[in-house]
Amino acid sequence: MVRAAVLSAVGAPLEIIGIKLPEPGPGRVRIRLAAAGVCHSDLSLSDGTMRIPLPAVLGHEGAGTVVSVGEGVTHVAPGDGVVLNWAPACGLCHACVIGEVWLCSDALAGAGGLHARTADGRELHPGLNVGAFAEETVVAANCVLPLPDGIPLTDAALLGCAVLTGYGAVHHSARVRAGESVAVFGVGGVGLAALQAARIAEASTIVAVDVSPEKEELARAAGATEYVVASATTAKDIRRLTGGRGVDVAVECVGRAVTIRTAWDSTRRGGRTTVVGIGGKDQQVTFHALELFHWGRTLSGCVYGNSDPAKDLPVLAAHIRAGRFDLAAMVTERITLDDVPSALSAMPAGRGGRALVVF
Numbered sequence: 001m002v003r004a005a006v007l008s009a010v011g012a013p014l015e016i017i018g019i020k021l022p023e024p025g026p027g028r029v030r031i032r033l034a035a036a037g038v039c040h041s042d043l044s045l046s047d048g049t050m051r052i053p054l055p056a057v058l059g060h061e062g063a064g065t066v067v068s069v070g071e072g073v074t075h076v077a078p079g080d081g082v083v084l085n086w087a088p089a090c091g092l093c094h095a096c097v098i099g100e101v102w103l104c105s106d107a108l109a110g111a112g113g114l115h116a117r118t119a120d121g122r123e124l125h126p127g128l129n130v131g132a133f134a135e136e137t138v139v140a141a142n143c144v145l146p147l148p149d150g151i152p153l154t155d156a157a158l159l160g161c162a163v164l165t166g167y168g169a170v171h172h173s174a175r176v177r178a179g180e181s182v183a184v185f186g187v188g189g190v191g192l193a194a195l196q197a198a199r200i201a202e203a204s205t206i207v208a209v210d211v212s213p214e215k216e217e218l219a220r221a222a223g224a225t226e227y228v229v230a231s232a233t234t235a236k237d238i239r240r241l242t243g244g245r246g247v248d249v250a251v252e253c254v255g256r257a258v259t260i261r262t263a264w265d266s267t268r269r270g271g272r273t274t275v276v277g278i279g280g281k282d283q284q285v286t287f288h289a290l291e292l293f294h295w296g297r298t299l300s301g302c303v304y305g306n307s308d309p310a311k312d313l314p315v316l317a318a319h320i321r322a323g324r325f326d327l328a329a330m331v332t333e334r335i336t337l338d339d340v341p342s343a344l345s346a347m348p349a350g351r352g353g354r355a356l357v358v359f
């Protein structure tokens with residue numbers, strides 16, 4: 001038995017219980033978790049904004065050490081450090097074949113499978129494939145990425161979701177070029193990664209926007225050159241900071257209609273607005289036809305940073321080793337597995353950054 005945070009039903013609090021994992025069968029890997037980040041998507045899963053088969057072990061941003069491998073697994077061996085990838089690509093679907101692996105139509109095919117059982121035999125599913133809020137997990141081999149050299153295993157957990165997403169939003173989706181101005185809406189884990197990515201891209205003005213004035217220090221440490229506390233005048237404030245034009249690139253990491261609309265309004269004529277935040281169906285964003293023409297902006301959705309984790313991880317690792325990307329600076333709190341339910345409920349009023357479960 002290992003301890004895990006389990007979501008039984010939408011709206012229920014997470015419970016920390018003992019679970020029984022199977023031995024890894026062919027093509028599967030057993031991992032002892034070193035750390036797991038508490039992501040906003042965990043909250044979206046528990047409140048029903050995003051749906052997965054339940055009951056499930058939540059947690060999808062993790063890193064750990066391989067305990068054992070099933071038949072046919074050759075890319076990792078017991079004792080290896082690994083990063084979990086919650087959206088593994090099948091390699092066969094149309095998206096995978098054309099190289100857009102982040103849109104793999106089969107990425108969550110494993111989410112409805114049997115992952116583990118409770119002490120009384122109840123079936124549990126792997127929340128977003130990996131079930132990282134647990135002392136140990138068993139996952140498909142393609143959910144396992146070897147940890148690049150020189151990266152601390154604990155902080156590496158963040159690579160699996162927040163960092164790939166925020167970095168990818170800036171580098172792959174918005175394709176920020178040196179000298180461009182960037183605004184990042186929402187200073188959570190993804191937002192902090194996006195700010196650091198904008199700094200790496202040598203953006204000129206980097207504006208961080210958040211409802212909380214308390215995240216300014218965190219945002220500036222991640223590369224923000226300006227900080228705007230969100231209000232009714234945010235778009236105007238950002239235009240003022242950018243010669244009246246608006247930013248070349250706005251990255252929305254919140255997933256709310258009002259923030260998406262503000263990000264759009266803060267973008268210069270001809271600029272790019274990238275939406276990374278995941279909102280619900282109730283968040284309706286409206287545009288009138290004339291403004292779509294007049295402003296000539298590009299509005300893009302962005303899934304998992306439009307990242308190919310196998311290709312991006314070594315690039316990110318090089319930035320981390322060279323001191324250009326600071327993983328530890330994104331961690332605002334180190335907590336235990338028992339603290340996960342309270343960390344989730346505290347998230348809407350959070351102080352920004354990541355709470356990291358350290359096992």
Ligand SMILES: [Zn+2]
Nearest residue numbers: 039041161162
């Ligand atoms: Zn996540």
Ligand SMILES: [Zn+2]
Nearest residue numbers: 090093096104
């Ligand atoms: Zn695929």
